[in-house]
Amino acid sequence: MNRPSSHREILEALSGIWVALLVAILSSTIVSNALPTILAELKGTQTQYTWVITAMLLASTASTPLWGKLADLFDKKKLLQAAIVLFVVGSVLAGFSQNMEQLIGFRVVQGLGMGGVQALGQVVVGALLSPRERGRYSGYTGMVISAGTVGGPLVGGFLVDWPGWRWCFFVCVPLALVALGVLHKTLHLPVKKQHVKIDYLGATLITGGVSLVLMWVSFAGKDFAWVSRESALFVAGALLAITGAYFVERRASAPVIPLHLFRNRTVVLAMLGGVAVGTAMFGASVFMGQYFQIARGFSPTKAGLLTVPLVLGLSVSSTVSGQLIARSGRWKSYLVWGSFSLVAGLALLGTID
Numbered sequence: 283m284n285r286p287s288s289h290r291e292i293l294e295a296l297s298g299i300w301v302a303l304l305v306a307i308l309s310s311t312i313v314s315n316a317l318p319t320i321l322a323e324l325k326g327t328q329t330q331y332t333w334v335i336t337a338m339l340l341a342s343t344a345s346t347p348l349w350g351k352l353a354d355l356f357d358k359k360k361l362l363q364a365a366i367v368l369f370v371v372g373s374v375l376a377g378f379s380q381n382m383e384q385l386i387g388f389r390v391v392q393g394l395g396m397g398g399v400q401a402l403g404q405v406v407v408g409a410l411l412s413p414r415e416r417g418r419y420s421g422y423t424g425m426v427i428s429a430g431t432v433g434g435p436l437v438g439g440f441l442v443d444w445p446g447w448r449w450c451f452f453v454c455v456p457l458a459l460v461a462l463g464v465l466h467k468t469l470h471l472p473v474k475k476q477h478v479k480i481d482y483l484g485a486t487l488i489t490g491g492v493s494l495v496l497m498w499v500s501f502a503g504k505d506f507a508w509v510s511r512e513s514a515l516f517v518a519g520a521l522l523a524i525t526g527a528y529f530v531e532r533r534a535s536a537p538v539i540p541l542h543l544f545r546n547r548t549v550v551l552a553m554l555g556g557v558a559v560g561t562a563m564f565g566a567s568v569f570m571g572q573y574f575q576i577a578r579g580f581s582p583t584k585a586g587l588l589t590v591p592l593v594l595g596l597s598v599s600s601t602v603s604g605q606l607i608a609r610s611g612r613w614k615s616y617l618v619w620g621s622f623s624l625v626a627g628l629a630l631l632g633t634i635d
Contacts, residue, residue, distance in 0.1 A: 295410055296419060298465035299403045300426045302366055305457045306399040307430025309373065309392060310338055311564065312438040312454075315571040315582040316447040323447070326382040329504060336500045337386045339564075341393025342400065343496065344489040347538045349401040351480055354536075358406055359471050363462055365398025370458045377451035409471055421604015428596030431563050432589055435571040439586025481534040484527055488538060491523035555617065562624055566592070566631065 313320070317331055326334075352361055372391030379385035403423075411419060441449045498516035506512040531537040543549050574585035603616045 292410065292415070292419065294468045295470070296407065296422070298461050298469055299362070299406055300422065301457065301464055302362070302399050302461035303403050303423070304426050304430045305454050305461060306369060306396040307427055308434050308437065309369070309451070309454045310335065310342075310396065311431055311434030312450045315435045315439040315575065315585050316442045316450045317572070318575055319442050319447050319582070320385070324379070324382050324385065330382045330386065332500055333386050334389060336496065338389040338393035338396065340493055340496050341390045342397035344492050345394050345397035346401045347488055348485050349398040350405060351485070351538050353402055353405045355480070358402060358409065359465065359469050361398065362402040362406065363465060365395050365402060366458050366462050367395075369395025369399065370455055373451045373454045373458070377448045406469070406471065415608070418604060418608030421601045421607070424600030424604060425597045428563075428600050429593060432592040432596055435589050436586035436593065439571070439582035439584070442582040479536045481530065481536060481538050484530040484534055484538045487523045487527035487530060491520050491527060494520035494523060555621065559621070559624060562628055566628065
């Protein structure tokens, strides 16, 4: 089957992916303004506070490479739909949680689905669009990601003050079901049978290494010091797993992460930039809600409203830069100036008492 040719056909094909991506990203930040209320009702601890978010991100990050490899073996559309179903199951279960342990466990299920939506969404976009076309539509994708990341606290604040915190999880279900329906109707991809092996050992080592790094960053400074025996064990375990993954991936006929990508300077810098920007955006959207509620005494709704300028700025810049890149074919200057703006904004936020 040929790629969609007109702008309208492309928008229709991508609409379901964007809805699914919005729901997945929204779910990761929507609880940030609800966490103080959740902790009080379920009698949680400060460590569990961070794990409600960390558990989902950990599952999402660790599962992303495996979802990408599965896309080489199976129907991408069906895989994406399966990831959405898994996400819906996790959302419903999280909404009915009776204690913090259950909530954290069900957030892991949500994270597995979220990892699939994020990874497969990018895979499908690559299958639908040529490299030049991706610049034009990446602006829309960036706007969706930005809206989900920064808009989550706003939506969560309203939900906590009105129907209750459990709706922070239930609200994602109808949106995800809409995404399923739209994908079924508008997304049509050719099914290509490929004989590709999954490198299970490499996937396990990569998942273990990434998980240990994220767990170390989450625990250090609270449960034990950054420079301590516990930190050394986490770091040593992560290094062993990542080193093992390197040697396994070198010999694998179908590696989960092709190592030749790391010889490309542009790819490496893009990865590092993505990590930095993602950390800044997500960290700001999550912890600003806690700051506004605990330090300033605002209600969840008011704390969410104070994130509106971030939503507007991200939405406008993502859309405009995507259109300009598609027209000119140049992208480096937008990355550089965008990074400078991000650093300047965070520096100014750091001056708030």
